[in-house]
Every structure is written in structure tokens, then in C-alpha cells.
Amino acid sequence: MITKRIIACLDVHAGRVVKGVKFVDIVDAGDPATQAARHAREGADEIVLLDITATHEGRATLLDTVRRTAKELFVPFCVGGGIRTAQDAEQVFEAGADKVSVNSAALADPALIDAIGRSFGAQAVVVAIDARRDQKASDPVREAEVFVQGGRKPTGRRVVEWAREAEQRGAGEILLTSMDADGTRAGFDCELTAAVSEAVGIPVIASGGAGTVEHFCDVFRRGKADAALAASIFHFGISTSRGLKEELQRAGVSMRLPC
Amino acid sequence: MRVTVIDYKAGNLTSVLKALRHLGAEVEVTDTDLDLVERAERIVLPGVGHFAATKRLDETGLTGAIRSAIGRGVPFLGICVGMQWLYAGSTEAPEQRGLGAFAETCSRFTEGTEKIPHVGWNSLEVRKGSKLLAGVEPGEFVYFTHAYKGPVTANTAAVTEYIEPFAAAVERGNVMGVQFHPEKSGETGLKILRNFLGARP
Numbered sequence: 340m341i342t343k344r345i346i347a348c349l350d351v352h353a354g355r356v357v358k359g360v361k362f363v364d365i366v367d368a369g370d371p372a373t374q375a376a377r378h379a380r381e382g383a384d385e386i387v388l389l390d391i392t393a394t395h396e397g398r399a400t401l402l403d404t405v406r407r408t409a410k411e412l413f414v415p416f417c418v419g420g421g422i423r424t425a426q427d428a429e430q431v432f433e434a435g436a437d438k439v440s441v442n443s444a445a446l447a448d449p450a451l452i453d454a455i456g457r458s459f460g461a462q463a464v465v466v467a468i469d470a471r472r473d474q475k476a477s478d479p480v481r482e483a484e485v486f487v488q489g490g491r492k493p494t495g496r497r498v499v500e501w502a503r504e505a506e507q508r509g510a511g512e513i514l515l516t517s518m519d520a521d522g523t524r525a526g527f528d529c530e531l532t533a534a535v536s537e538a539v540g541i542p543v544i545a546s547g548g549a550g551t552v553e554h555f556c557d558v559f560r561r562g563k564a565d566a567a568l569a570a571s572i573f574h575f576g577i578s579t580s581r582g583l584k585e586e587l588q589r590a591g592v593s594m595r596l597p598c
Numbered sequence: 599m600r601v602t603v604i605d606y607k608a609g610n611l612t613s614v615l616k617a618l619r620h621l622g623a624e625v626e627v628t629d630t631d632l633d634l635v636e637r638a639e640r641i642v643l644p645g646v647g648h649f650a651a652t653k654r655l656d657e658t659g660l661t662g663a664i665r666s667a668i669g670r671g672v673p674f675l676g677i678c679v680g681m682q683w684l685y686a687g688s689t690e691a692p693e694q695r696g697l698g699a700f701a702e703t704c705s706r707f708t709e710g711t712e713k714i715p716h717v718g719w720n721s722l723e724v725r726k727g728s729k730l731l732a733g734v735e736p737g738e739f740v741y742f743t744h745a746y747k748g749p750v751t752a753n754t755a756a757v758t759e760y761i762e763p764f765a766a767a768v769e770r771g772n773v774m775g776v777q778f779h780p781e782k783s784g785e786t787g788l789k790i791l792r793n794f795l796g797a798r799p
Contacts (some may be wrong), residue, residue, distance in 0.1 A: 340759065341718050341760055342720065342739065343718075384719055409612070409613075410616070411620070413617060413620075413783070413787060414741070414784055415779075416613075432610040433610070433612060434612075437610070437613055459610055459647070460609045461647075461715070462646055462647075462715065462717070462743040462744075463610070511743070512717065540714055541715070541717075565717070565718065566718070595719040598784070
């Protein structure tokens, strides 16, 4: 039986894993290659590395980080942050990523999704969407607004409509972050996740709000997520993917175990 | 352990090369050099993306070179689209023929309530006698990402269920294929690649 995936996410700045609340009070959380290997060993089904600096000058550092991280990593590995062109994507693939995630650049130029998919296959393209419920809309959830630039800039695009376009253009997966839930540790936005998951035929990875095992249970059941991203709860050894997966399995969610 | 990996410009080879090298293999890559295929000790045909990409194998003459290598008993492993190419063809690109080592045709998962493509970790039911999957316990998980698949037949080495049972691995003598990605399937995947590297002509 297909299992639900637990994906460990590493935010990387200038070659180091960092952890902060909303980009404030950033704390050094170690070397990306070491952290990724640890997550894989501790049962993560996949690793996502997000470059939160994503500056032009930082590209060489990022590629070096990707290369070192990918070297001994034998689970799927996705890299995002600052990928603006198909050439940027190609460099990241050559450094050892299996998938790239695109966000702002795909909204600015949706044909980027087609271009990467044509060269590397749909399975290699993850479209990341940051969305916030729009209380003024007739359907605040389905018409949640899509933001770019780390949630600072509204785009006027609606989440369900953009996810569908991404799928049609050849995205292989959607990484959906609820800006309302992100950082709260109060649970995923299950309504938002379900609205997107039901609207597309490709897998949806839920992100933002994870705090407890029940939150993951909820987003897999009510939220109809295929995978869930976890960042904060894994850091500093607070919890491991294996521990989380064992509890989810006990709660009736199918997981890759033993792992 | 020397392995010749075929590059036919369908996706990214990095992960496959990295896993083979990690296991101590001496890896050479070819996209047009038929001599390398002539002299190959083992051949790996990776592949992600569209079945139509295998057209390049015909254009470069690799199809013929691989066919004769297989005829000489050179161990061959097709991964994902590389496995599908071992069949007669795929409904994904009906005009493009496969190698025909297995007579059936690959087809898309049946549309219904489940998502297509099949993406994620799923379990293997290994059939008795598989050399490629020796030591893989019932229910071990591997990573899949695909929308087309081969049917379950007498040559199926492992069955996985998603929407319907399909061939997760195919094997007849030294002709082997896996629908999943062993290079991305943790220790289970490395064990399978190690088995392949141990195969002798």
C-alpha cells in the first residue's frame, strides 16, 4: 500500500541550516549535509532543502551545499529557493537534487514549470505555493490568495486556480504552505490542504503549523495530504521522523516502517 | 565491478551514478559510443519522463547494441522508463517501440479516485527465485514516481499494488527492470543495486 510521506525540511542560509521564527531570531542548527543524513537515518521519507537567502551571490555556496548533501543521501532530495530559470534548475539537478521546487519565479513566468518538466520530467518539478485565506472572498479557502517573496507580496492569484494551472503545465507535486498556520504549531490548515488536494490529481505536500502528532493525523485524513513537511519539530533532536511515523502508524495512517 | 550507464538525455543521471559509485562500481557513461556497449560488463538504462524519449536509443544505434549485449548474457537493469522500454512498448507513446524483451505493453494506471502519478514509498511482494531482489523481505518499501506500468506476468519479479497490482520488477535471466528508483530507496534500494552489481554474464 502507498504510504503517507514525512518530509524533513532544512532551511539553509549561507551554507548553514538555520531555524528562526518568521526569519527573526535565526539560530544556527548545523551543517546541511550532516542534518540531512541524520534525518534520513532517523526515518524521513524525503529531504527538502530550502535556500532562504537565495541571492545571486549565494548560488555557488548553495550548489556546493547541494553537492555535499546529496553525496551520501539515498532518499528523494528536493531543493528550492532562488530557482529562476531552467538553467538554475539544471545546475541544482547536476549537483544531485532529484526535484526542484519553484515558487515566485513560476508565478512571474509560469512557462518555467513547462520548461523544467520538459527537460527533467514532471516528477522533478515541485510547485511551492504560499497561500493565505481571503476572508473577503466568497470562498475564503478555495480563493485563498497566493503570495510570493517569502509571503511578503500578494499576487492576486487564487490558490485552487493556480494549483490547477501548475498541474496542467506539468508540475509533479504541489508543496502548499498555509501562511495562516505557519509558525503557530497549532496545526495544519486542513481545509486549505483538502481544497487543493481535491482540485488536482498530483500529490500535495502540506506545510505550516505542525506541532503535534495529531496535527499530522488530521492533515492526512481531513486535509487529504499525500505528504507533510515538518521543520521545527525535528530540530535539535526534539522528535525524529521514525518516532512520529510510529505514532502515526498506531493511529492508523500507513507509513514506511520499519525505516 | 564495471557498469555502463546509458545516457539518452531523459532526465538526470546524477543520483543513479552516485549510488552505483557509492557501492564501489566503476561507472562509465555513454550516449552515442556503441563500443562502450560492445565491451560492457553490465548495463544500466535509467530514465525518467516520457516514453517517447527512448526514440533516441533507436536514432543512436544503442537499441541494436543493447540487444546484442543482452543476447551475449550481459546483465542489464532498466530503471523506471528504462524498465518500460524492455516491453514491446507503452501506450504513452504508441508510435515508439520498446526493445520487446517482454511481449506485453505498458499502460497508464486506470483513472479513478486515486491520484496519478503514483508517487511515494510503496511495498514490494517479491516472488520466489528473483536474483535481483534476493534478501528483500516481504513488505520492504521502495520509492516510486510514475504514471505508466507493466502488467503482472510470469516474468514479474515483484508486485506492488496501487489502484491495481502491477510489475514493480521484471526479471528473466540477466534481463532485469525495476519500476521504482533503487537509487532513491534507502538501504533496500542499495541492496537491490548491490545484487545487480553481483550478476555475472
